[in-house]
Amino acid sequence: MNQKLNVLEYLEESARHHPNHCAIIDESGAYSYKELLESSKRAGVALARFGATGRAVVIVSEKSFSTLIAMLGTLYAGGFYVPVDPNAPVKRIRNICSALNNPLVIDGRKSNADFLTRNRQEDLCLGAKTVVHLDSLFVSCTLNDTLSPSQIKENDELLANIRLSSIDVDPVYILFTSGTTGKPKGVVVHHKAVLSFIDSFVATFDIRGDDRIANQAPFDFDVSVKDIYGALAVGATLILIPRTLFSKPFELAKYLEIKNVTVMIWAVAALCLMTTLHALDGHDLSSVRMVLFSGEIMPKRHLDRWMKVLHEAKFVNLYGPSEIICNCMYHVVDRNRTYPYGIPLGTAFANREVFLLKDDGNLATEVGDVGEIYVRGSSLASGYVGMLNSQKNVSESFGFVQNPRNSLYMDPVYRTGDYAEILEGGEILYRGRRDNQIKHQGHRIELEEIDRTVERQDGVTRCRSVYDHKRNRLLAFYEGNVDEVLLAQKLRNRLPRFMVPSKVMMVTGMPLTKNGKVDRVQLMEESYIHG
Structure with missing residues (x-):
């Protein structure tokens, strides 16, 4: 058995065994494994000549087939990619580029016809020497049928030499998360870590070549690593769901139905969005055989709704931060258990x-x-x-x-x-x-304990509590249909006095961070707006 040393071997093996099988579906169309491999190699040649070898390549773009070939092309060029949300503030992008010491930048933003003026280049990359248009890179990667045999040989030799010099602890990507200092914190992930996790992941959950994986997470969020490399590892089809559909839950449910999705590896908040607005009603999602969720505690009532609709599907709770690629524990939900204390992290x-x-x-x-x-x-x-x-x-x-x-x-x-x-x-x-553990009235309190207690009350589907340090008070925000005054009365009988929220507020939806988790800071700000 040959041990893999590079994540590109997943793509190469799947393209060799199933060249015509659909690899990627995005808004622009469907692409085979052969097309994905060839385009990625061409991108690798182009990026190597731009100087990507051994260098960070910042990719500022929405998820798409062209973005994916830029990522894989970076790996073929011997570099490592850094996906960045194109809607991120310019200051954040500049901080990321500054931390990476003059990276190559691929800009896929399309705000207007002249979206990459010289001023925006300088604004974006802090004087980076090389900025590449994603569209230009994509065209160059898909229109090289005119290459001569000698050019093709030269390109193949370039990529082969780059691969020979790479080792399994070379970085694949860097994901920037929110740092405790307020500056983005870049997590550096190498090939060996991704290979180790993905091999275990696809074997544990029997991800197969005939699966159709619905990608919810943006590429700068580590959940997408499971989608991308899980699909490439087994030759499955990866469906890149357009970002806009997550503000249209009913259209999203219809999209999942039409695309015959079989596997969903989603953030808890995205699943809750659909159940909160009853978007599952009236749609046939019987093709879905497995739902794996992570990022936050899954509220039991939301899970129950999903399990009722997908009565044959397997549900799995995943745990693990970005630093341990991508999860370290899992628990397969037992439909016959009540889970009075919550769903465990598992094995x-x-x-x-x-x-x-x-x-x-x-x-x-x-x-x-x-x-x-x-x-x-x-x-x-x-x-x-x-x-x-x-x-x-x-x-x-x-x-x-x-x-x-x-x-x-x-x-x-x-x-x-x-x-x-x-x-x-x-x-x-x-x-x-640890950072949700606060001191109030001389007592150490875990905010999640308040959340769980509120969610056990009838009429509540989800709760997130916050601590207002300025006013020295606890606040609880909840989704549901129970009256605020009645809920507050119930909590006074179910929580110690020092844990009872000073104010209980109903919300129609929870604000989310860019990574799909409930934004407690935004909840706090809303509390000030509403007094």
Whole structure:
């Protein structure tokens, strides 16, 4: 058995075995594995000549077939890609480019006819020497039938030499998340980590070549890594759902039906959006055989609605931050369980170790023990951009650290900043974030505990609570149809006095961050607007 060293081997094997099988569907059409492979190689040649080898390539574009070939082409060129939301503020894009030390930039924004003026180039890339139009790159990658045999040979030799010099710990991509300092934090992910996770992922959940995977996440969100490389690994079809459909839930449900989607690997917030607005009603989604969700705690009432509609489908809770590519634990939902305490995080994926450390530094081993989640294993990211130039990571409350249980040799682990509790039978239940743990009236409170209590009340489908430090008060925001005053009365009988929210507010929908999680900061701001 030949061990893979590069994620491009997924694409190459699938194209070799199923060249005419549909690889990608986007708004512009459908593309085979042969087309995806050939276009990606051509992009690789072009980008190598632009100087992408060994260099960061920032791709500012909506997800599409052309964006994907730019990403894969970057890998063929021996570089690593950095996907960026084209709607991101210019300041954020500039901060990312600055952190990457003069990257090559591929601009796919199309705001107007002259969308890439010299001023916008300078504004975007902070003086980066090379900026490429995505459209120009795409055209050059799809119209080279006129190449001579000698040119084709020259291109093949260029790509072959680049591949020979690459190793499995070279980076594949960098994803920038929100840092604790307010500046974007770049997570560097290498080939070995992606290969280790994807091999385990597709085997664990039996992702197959005849699957049609509905991609919800934008390419700058790590959920998309499972979609892209999970599909390439088995030769499945990846369906890139247009961003606009997520503001039109009924059209989105119809789209899933028409496309005969079989697998959905989605953020919890996206699933809740559809059930909140009853978008599943009247649509036949019987082709869906599996739904895998992550990012936040899945409210039980929303899960129940999905399970009622997809009564034959498997549902899986996934856990793990971007730093541990892409998840480290999973739990297959048992339709016969009531889950009174919530859905557990489940079992560790193969070749990963998950352990909990209590606040006193001892290992959590007993039922009822609560500790912070640490993870080690082959799919750990390389670290953060600029981490070597900063000592802040040593004292941060979470991040890449030396294994506190090992003092003999270097043994990196990821300290997640998440708390969990050991349940009967050894299952692990998520208890909340360290940064969602607050001190109020002399008591330590986990905001997620308030959320769970509110969600257990009749008429509530989802809740997120926040702590207003300015006014020293707890606030709870909920979706549902129960009266605010009645709900507040119920909570006074179900929560300790110090945990009862000062104000309970009904909302029609939860504001979301760009990564699809509920935005508690925005909820706080809305509370000020409404007094």
